[in-house]
Amino acid sequence: MNKLFQMAALAALAMAVSVSAQDVPAPAPVKEDVVGTLEENDARIAIPAFATNADVPTQTSAGTTATLGYSFANVIFGNLRNNGLFKPTGPSALPRPALVQVQAPDYGGWRGRGTDMLVQGYVRAEANGDITVGCYLYDVALGEQVAKSGWTVPPGEWRRAAHKCSDMVYAKLSGENPFFDSRIAYIAETGPKNRRMKRLAIMDSDGANHRYLTTGQATALTPRYSPDYKSILYLSYYNGQPRIYIYDLTTDRQRLLLQSAHPLFAPRWSPDGKWILYSMAIGGNTDIYKMPSAGGVAIKLTDAPGIDIGGSFSPDGQRIVFESDRSGSQQVYVMNLDGSGQKRISFSGGRAATPEWSPRGDQIAFTHIAGNFRIAVMDPTGGNMHYLTDSWQDEAPTWAPNGRLIQFFRTARGSGQAGVWQVDLTGKSERKLDTPGDGSDPAWGPLRP
Amino acid sequence: MKAPALTREEGLGLALAGLGHAALVWVLVTARPPEPLPPVERVSVTISDELGAVSTSPNPLSDPAPDKGPELGEPAPEPEAAVPPPHPAPAAVKTLPKPPQQAAKTPAKTPSPKGGASVLDPNYGKGITGSSGKDKTPPASKASPQVVQSWQNSISLKVRSPWQRCPVSGLDVEKLAVTVTFTLREDGGIASIDEPRVSGQTPSNQAQIRPFKDCAVRAIKLAAPFVGLPAEFYDQWRVRELTFSKGKTR
Numbered sequence: 001m002n003k004l005f006q007m008a009a010l011a012a013l014a015m016a017v018s019v020s021a022q023d024v025p026a027p028a029p030v031k032e033d034v035v036g037t038l039e040e041n042d043a044r045i046a047i048p049a050f051a052t053n054a055d056v057p058t059q060t061s062a063g064t065t066a067t068l069g070y071s072f073a074n075v076i077f078g079n080l081r082n083n084g085l086f087k088p089t090g091p092s093a094l095p096r097p098a099l100v101q102v103q104a105p106d107y108g109g110w111r112g113r114g115t116d117m118l119v120q121g122y123v124r125a126e127a128n129g130d131i132t133v134g135c136y137l138y139d140v141a142l143g144e145q146v147a148k149s150g151w152t153v154p155p156g157e158w159r160r161a162a163h164k165c166s167d168m169v170y171a172k173l174s175g176e177n178p179f180f181d182s183r184i185a186y187i188a189e190t191g192p193k194n195r196r197m198k199r200l201a202i203m204d205s206d207g208a209n210h211r212y213l214t215t216g217q218a219t220a221l222t223p224r225y226s227p228d229y230k231s232i233l234y235l236s237y238y239n240g241q242p243r244i245y246i247y248d249l250t251t252d253r254q255r256l257l258l259q260s261a262h263p264l265f266a267p268r269w270s271p272d273g274k275w276i277l278y279s280m281a282i283g284g285n286t287d288i289y290k291m292p293s294a295g296g297v298a299i300k301l302t303d304a305p306g307i308d309i310g311g312s313f314s315p316d317g318q319r320i321v322f323e324s325d326r327s328g329s330q331q332v333y334v335m336n337l338d339g340s341g342q343k344r345i346s347f348s349g350g351r352a353a354t355p356e357w358s359p360r361g362d363q364i365a366f367t368h369i370a371g372n373f374r375i376a377v378m379d380p381t382g383g384n385m386h387y388l389t390d391s392w393q394d395e396a397p398t399w400a401p402n403g404r405l406i407q408f409f410r411t412a413r414g415s416g417q418a419g420v421w422q423v424d425l426t427g428k429s430e431r432k433l434d435t436p437g438d439g440s441d442p443a444w445g446p447l448r449p
Numbered sequence: 450m451k452a453p454a455l456t457r458e459e460g461l462g463l464a465l466a467g468l469g470h471a472a473l474v475w476v477l478v479t480a481r482p483p484e485p486l487p488p489v490e491r492v493s494v495t496i497s498d499e500l501g502a503v504s505t506s507p508n509p510l511s512d513p514a515p516d517k518g519p520e521l522g523e524p525a526p527e528p529e530a531a532v533p534p535p536h537p538a539p540a541a542v543k544t545l546p547k548p549p550q551q552a553a554k555t556p557a558k559t560p561s562p563k564g565g566a567s568v569l570d571p572n573y574g575k576g577i578t579g580s581s582g583k584d585k586t587p588p589a590s591k592a593s594p595q596v597v598q599s600w601q602n603s604i605s606l607k608v609r610s611p612w613q614r615c616p617v618s619g620l621d622v623e624k625l626a627v628t629v630t631f632t633l634r635e636d637g638g639i640a641s642i643d644e645p646r647v648s649g650q651t652p653s654n655q656a657q658i659r660p661f662k663d664c665a666v667r668a669i670k671l672a673a674p675f676v677g678l679p680a681e682f683y684d685q686w687r688v689r690e691l692t693f694s695k696g697k698t699r
Contacts, residue, residue: 028688029630029688029689029690030685030686030688030689030690031690031691031692032602032604032605032689032690032691032692033605033691033692033693033694034605034608034609034612034665034668034691034692034693034694035609035693035694035695035696036609036612036613036615036693036694036695036696043614043615043616044614084618085616085618086616116614139667141611141667141671142667142670142671173616173660174616174617174618174619174656174657174660175617175656175657175658175659175660175661176619176656176657177656362620362652362653363620363653379652379653404619404620424618424619425619425620425653426618426619426620428618
């Protein structure tokens with residue numbers, strides 16, 4: 001009886017609740033879709049010359065603080081212009097704000113120019129010659145400050161501060177990790193086809209601060225930056241003798257890691273810098289080995305008949321992606337760190353070569369060969385392959401530190417001229433990097449420490 | 450009792466049947482499942498089945514005027530519009546200049562309203578006989594579904610422009626969708642915006658989620674206030690839910 005009473009009370013309560021809910025009906029929201037198109041990305045960013053407290057000479061290559069402020073904005077303008085996300089306007093077409101306006105922008109004036117975002121800042125020369133730079137990002141449409149940062153750099157590294165400022169803007173607006181403050185190693189090529197000189201060279205991510213590291217007496221190939229940026233691993237052929245060197249960038253000296261009578265290929269660092277992968281051909285059978293980067297005994301990771309070549313570590317260092325022709329044609333395979341669990345992942349027709357694991361781990365870039373050579377990406381299981389380029393011969397992809405852009409080298413049909421190119425992961429924003437001569441085998445280093 | 454032995458034909462038939470079953474089982478076991486259908490691509494659709502607040506069916510009490518036959522030939526000129534009244538109202542005398550005396554005396558001759566010649570029977574021009582109605586524009590007194598839809602769309606249309614200028618790009622970003630529910634005040638300003646909800650995440654578009662959300666909220670803030678929305682339908686536009694996405698043009 002008591003139970004019955006409880007049930008009746010509960011039912012009455014439920015009815016009361018439902019009645020009171022009906023008394024104040026919450027209006028159902030009207031639902032609609034707002035669909036934009038990726039092809040029309042056009043966030044308008046204004047980057048006026050950076051202001052200065054006093055126009056005084058500096059020890060930088062850019063001149064006085066006023067001209068440095070202009071050059072600074074110009075470097076940021078070049079960086080943001082080249083990645084397809086923004087529609088920037090540079091300092092040549094904009095008024096330079098006064099120092100007091102750097103932290104209190106004239107929003108109304110910028111809105112009148114149709115600006116969405118504003119990147120501005122100041123440059124100040126310190127007594128010891130260093131340069132202090134302040135960088136501010138404003139949402140002009142909303143009238144809010146979005147981000148700010150500042151750096152004091154030696155005069156010779158003023159461009160790094162501009163790259164840091166570009167990185168701040170890029171990371172804040174795109175959500176991706178930064179990448180502008182990074183360097184690129186590549187093989188600079190000069191001379192006629194039959195006596196081609198191939199030198200190791202390095203440059204900033206925008207092509208500035210270009211420097212040759214080797215003289216060209218020996219042929220340099222397939223460079224790779226160490227994870228700590230202190231050295232470059234590369235392959236050298238001198239009188240037909242292959243050697244793997246580690247070039248120390250702080251001392252400009254190099255250390256011989258491996259010399260062999262057998263052909264060597266494609267040396268690569270492990271993500272922790274402790275191991276080196278390389279391939280060696282003995283009697284028509286090429287296999288992948290690993291050895292400590294300090295030198296020591298090599299361990300053979302593959303032993304399939306045919307050519308196993310060109311390993312690249314996953315960012316967690318637990319797996320290796322490589323190329324093998326054991327199935328009859330070049331395809332992409334993965335294996336564990338000790339060589340176990342070898343498994344083919346590319347099944348998209350044609351051949352697949354030079355795989356490189358993205359530093360983010362979600363993609364593998366490779367050269368797809370089906371007539372032409374094209375740069376393509378797929379996920380680590382081999383699915384969702386898509387092309388990024390469509391030219392006659394594009395090969396040897398290398399990842400930007402944020403895993404969202406790829407560099408490769410393109411050889412022109414006929415002339416055979418090679419150049420270093422860049423493309424983003426959607427296949428857009430393809431552009432050629434400015435190098436003094438021809439270039440091949442690019443290797444994008446990590447973000448600078 | 451001993452079972453009768455199978456004849457040769459029976460044995461052969463049994464063997465064939467056994468083989469056939471074995472083949473069927475093998476086919477069923479090894480047959481590959483059909484390829485999954487490709488995912489349906491998202492398209493933008495405007496659904497116009499929303500009803501207006503009040504019926505917009507034709508007014509049953511309307512009293513339509515009879516149709517009349519067309520008039521052919523040159524239309525008669527309109528009477529001159531700028532003819533002032535011969536005796537302006539006293540209140541207007543203070544502000545209006547005095548009209549010319551002559552115009553006050555002799556208003557312009559009003560031409561006959563008759564048109565040009567007609568090839569039709571004159572009776573046709575008189576229209577249907579027996580109809581005494583005077584309504585020339587039967588009223589649709591309330592907002593039609595299309596009209597309601599148009600002011601509802603005015604919100605999403607206004608949001609689209611700032612959304613378009615959001616710099617989102619990257620792998621699988623076209624798979625992302627962010628749904629934002631927000632409440633408007635009666636003056637069209639924003640009362641509140643709920644935390645955006647995300648769908649379509651993949652390992653490759655994780656980094657895009659934050660700017661995607663930020664951009665969607667920013668687009669709503671920039672588009673507000675939504676002025677000109679009918680106050681009498683406030684309950685219909687008080688709470689909105691917009692789903693933002695960026696697709697590749699095809």
